[in-house]
Amino acid sequence: MGYNLQAGSAVYGVEAEVYRGFRTHQLSEAVYARAGLAQGNVLLFARLGVQSGQSSVTWFNTTTGATSTDKQTVFGPAVGIGAEWAVAPTLSLRTDLTTHWSDFKSTSPGGNQLEVKGVSTAVFGSVVYKFR
Numbered sequence: 001m002g003y004n005l006q007a008g009s010a011v012y013g014v015e016a017e018v019y020r021g022f023r024t025h026q027l028s029e030a031v032y033a034r035a036g037l038a039q040g041n042v043l044l045f046a047r048l049g050v051q052s053g054q055s056s057v058t059w060f061n062t063t064t065g066a067t068s069t070d071k072q073t074v075f076g077p078a079v080g081i082g083a084e085w086a087v088a089p090t091l092s093l094r095t096d097l098t099t100h101w102s103d104f105k106s107t108s109p110g111g112n113q114l115e116v117k118g119v120s121t122a123v124f125g126s127v128v129y130k131f132r
Contacts, residue, residue, distance in 0.1 A: 078099065
């Protein structure tokens, strides 16, 4: 969902996304500022924003067999580039490549520490309907 303004060939706006991971089935949310250039029915754009999502780790004690799971919401910056092709006045096809960074820190019940600094890149494709 988003809102764009156009001045000549320059397009800028904001957008928000909510999606579920393919393998993890965990929800992620993101908010972006977007800017691009339109030429005919094609828009090339870049975006910058922040993304949040769920991460978890399960600690296993090899002596007792006990487990403990730590789930956290992680936040991090996100950047992307993409293209959108208008196939009708209110319908377009879109693809974008987005990279986001996040940090996850956890401490086991026994005091062991884990820190993961992650980078994730994904390619998205979507059909966009423009309400008038």
